[in-house]
Amino acid sequence: MSINSFGHLFRLTTWGESHGPAIGCVVDGCPPGLTLDDAQVQRLLDLRRPGTSTMVSPRQEPDRVRILSGVYDGRTTGTPIAMMIDNVDARSADYPKDAPHRLGHADFTYDTKYGFRDPRGGGRASARETAMRVAGGSVARLVIPEVEITARVVEIGGEADEARWAAMLDQARAHSDSLGAVIECVATGVPAGWGAPVYAKLDAELAGACMGINAVKGVEIGEGFAAGRARGKESLDATRTSGIDGGISTGQPIVIRLAFKPTSSIGIGGRHDPCVGIRGAPVVEAMVALVLADQKLLHRGQCG
Incomplete structure (x- = not known):
């Protein structure tokens, strides 16, 4: 079976393809009475949308979100929250049906698994799907107002000096090449006690969520x-401030670092990011928020 849902009590299901008419999600398990409107979701979506600078994909998608259900008079009702974004700048002619499998993409594996796939922009395998993770993450943040989550790019192409990034990206693009990136995410305000000691360790849940992001190849x-x-002795000193011990939060900030591989779409048709990690920070924040919201509800369900 294909698993398109994420979470235990707080669940996100996404749907749609890169060049289909729309993409969307359903958030289930959100508590009632939380304040939510389109503008709150849109603010975070605007941080990841393409076409905003020369350092990202030129695809012009406004990513205007519509909340279709689960909200009444600006408050969540406790029923499933459905959200949708129309795809308005698809260019399907860039992806002929008979094109060979692209290296570094999911073309071969999707064909092998399903025997049939949507080749336009990678279809379901496209990072376009991550817009709905950001939308779902915006709802998750409402469940954990005590937590602040901030992610940022700390390296591009192995270089930590931001002043060099623009020139490095220009050079990579000029040579039909791309660069990898490292993103660091910090969650502060997580109370002690969230997580589980064996099969649902908080660090394992976070690592799994982050590894499920397109192009992520490593998590620390x-x-x-x-x-x-x-x-x-050095390790014990670090453990005191690591944020998680025995799979359960300690109350200290939780720090996560993710390695994004270079964009695989090199020298082929379509519109692509020269460094996919640049738009990754809002997606990382969303996945961390989804995990923490889920873990808060799980903790409350077991421990009150």
Whole structure:
């Protein structure tokens, strides 16, 4: 089966393809009475939409969201919240049906699994789908007002100096190339006690959510791989401020770092990001918010 839903009690289901008529999502499990309108969702969607600068895809999608259900008089009703965004700038001619499989994309694997696929812009495998994760994440934030989540790009092409990024991207684009990126996300205000000790560890849930983002190839939580190179005393010092211990939050800030691979669409038709990680920060924030909202409800359900 195909799994298009995420979460346990707070659940996000997304639908739609890159060049279909629209993309959308359904958020289920949201508590009633929370203030929500289109503008709140739109503010976060505007942070990830394409066509905003020369450093991202030139596809011109306004990403105007419509809330179709689950909200009345500006407040959530406790019923499923459906949201939709129309695709208005699809250019399907860039993706002929008989085109060979593109390296680094899901063309081969989708064909192998389903025997049939939508080739336009990658179809369901396109990062266009992540717009609905951002929409769902905007609702999740309402469930966790005590938590602040901030993500930012900290490296592009292995370079941490922001002043060099624009020139590096221009050079990569001129050579029909692309660059990878690293994003760091910090969640502060997470109370102690969220998570579970064995099969639903908070760090495991966060890592799984982040690895499910398009183009993410590595996730570190807290000291991450540095722990494998540290001595015990150093590691214990880091553990005191890592934010998660035994799969359960400690009350300290939680720090996550994600590695985004370079865009695979090099020298082929279509409109693409020279560095897919640049628009990744709002998606990372959304996935972290979805996990934390779910974990808050799970904790409240078990422990009151």
